Amino acid sequence: MIQLFMSRSGSSVIVPLRFPASQSAIAGVSCQLDEASREGKTQIVEIKSVIANLPSYLSGLDPDSRTQLAQLNQLSSIIAKMDSRERNIYAGALDGNSINDLNDMIRVAEQVxxxxxxxxxxxxxxxxxxxxxxxxxxxxxxxxxxxxxxxxxxxxxxxxxxxxxxxxxxxxxxxxxxxDELIREKKSKIQLDLTSSQAQTSVCLPATKEELERIKRTLGVDCFAEAVITEVSFPVPYMDEHIPTTGVCVEDANELAWAIEGLQFEDKDLKKYLSVLSAEQPETFQEALYYAMNLDDYEHFSDDLEAYGKTVLRRIGADDELIDTIDGYMDFEKLGEDAMVDDGVRRTEFGLIRRCSSPFSEETHGLEMGGLS
Structure with a gap:
């Protein structure tokens, strides 16, 4: 990954040393240089590297310094783990930073x-x-x-x-x-990093049909299946904790991003969706999208037993006037607690959630609601 060609002053013998190098290899090169000349300072005749511009940054390297050789070994080990794209990035990152010594070169390599x-x-x-x-x-x-x-x-x-x-x-x-604010658009709901054989770009969703077509042209593809999604991120808080990135495609991601944008107009709706995700625990991205499209099948409540008791009464036909009349004569909290068990309500960090079509199972429900008894 990095190769030094060294000689001793007064000698024409040039000895190569490839890094990363073992201590025995370094000692062996030192012996060869000693055999050529025990006097004089070790000089670097040439430096080669898979990182084209790295030799210019190593021009001041002291080959007699054990510390610098150890640092060079560390840097070479990091570079050895990079693929061709990361090496290209590292070359640019070196030129884009203030590099004063090997410590700076190592720091940038670790942050590629x-x-x-x-x-x-x-x-x-x-x-x-x-x-x-x-x-x-x-x-x-x-x-x-x-x-x-x-x-x-x-x-x-x-x-x-x-x-x-x-x-x-x-x-x-x-x-x-x-x-790059064009890449890290703060208003996006979902962000995808896409790579094709011709280009690489980041997409902030939701996007219109016309915008998606422009992205295809940028990538040089006819359909997004010809590109690879290398990273998925969620600027909206908590989404990355509850939405899996298994089986993501651009079209589904865009549909979910539009759904999330609509939910954000009403903060309570966003909390409802987060509660559903927390309770349902989707295993794929498509399942998370399904729940976003079927939020009407759920009821979301604050973590308040009394309020839930009153909601149960309204569900069976009681109006606010009746509820106000019996207030003080009825244990709304007890009614709410009992009704939650019957309704299969789940407690989440975003509030209480009830699935209307088929209540959550009692077995799991007991674990979720244990803190209410």
């Missing part, structure tokens, strides 16, 4: 997952085009497609680069994920 590579974007012009396409996908009114022939993409790209940093590489544009 915090960066994203936008393939084939390696100039202000191509970055400007990417910003315009991504902005249109996200509904940014500054970049309508009809205006593209008149846009100064180089200026758009240069301004974006100046504001967000990062670095151009032969493979594409590398920057921290948190610095």
């Amino acid at each position: 997952s915090d960066y994203i590579l936008i393939p084939n974007v390696n100039s202000d012009v191509t970055l400007g085009r990417y910003v315009a396409v991504a902005g249109q996908i996200q509904g940014d009114p500054r970049f309508p497609e009809a205006a593209w022939p008149y846009l100064d993409f180089a200026k758009i790209g240069a301004e974006y680069y100046a504001e967000h940093g990062g670095a151009y590489t032969y493979a594409g544009y590398v920057l921290r994920k948190q610095n």
Whole structure:
């Protein structure tokens, strides 16, 4: 992953050493250098690496320093575990950070997952085009497609680069994920990272049909089945704890994102959905979508026995006037507690939930409601 070619001053013998290296291998190279010349300082003649720009950062390496060789070994071990895409990202991350020593190189290598590579974007012009396409996908009114022939993409790209940093590489544009608001759109309900053979992009859902078609064009695919979903995230609190990411497809994710957006208009509806997820514990993404589409089959209540008792009375025909009349003469809490058992109500961290079509089983119900007795 990293190879040093070393010699001793006064000798023409050059000895290679490949990292990661064992202590015996390092000692063996030291012996070869000693045989060539026991006097003089060890010099690095050449450095090679699978990370094209790494040798320039290692120009000040002291091959006689045990500490630096140990750090170089650590860095090489990290790089050895990277795939080709991560190596490209690391190269860009090096250029996009202030690198002063091996500690900085190791730190950036350990944080490579915090960066994203936008393939084939390696100039202000191509970055400007990417910003315009991504902005249109996200509904940014500054970049309508009809205006593209008149846009100064180089200026758009240069301004974006100046504001967000990062670095151009032969493979594409590398920057921290948190610095790209086009990728980390805070208003999204579900976010997908997609990769195809031609491109990589992040999609903030919900999206319109037209926006999804633009995303396909960006990826260079006819259908989303030709792309791979590499990451699924949920900006809405608690969703990631209760929605599994098994079997996700773009179409289902978009449908669920539209449903969640509708629920957020009424905070109580969002809590109802979270309660359903907590009680039902879906095993697949499709099951989570099913529950979102069938919320009418559930009733959600605050964790209040008295309020539930009054709800039971209303369910059998009592109006508020009757309930007010008997208030003080009836134990609403006891009625609520008993009714919860009969109705199969579950307690969740988001409130109480009841399934109308078929009550939750008593066996599980007993575990959920134990704290109420």
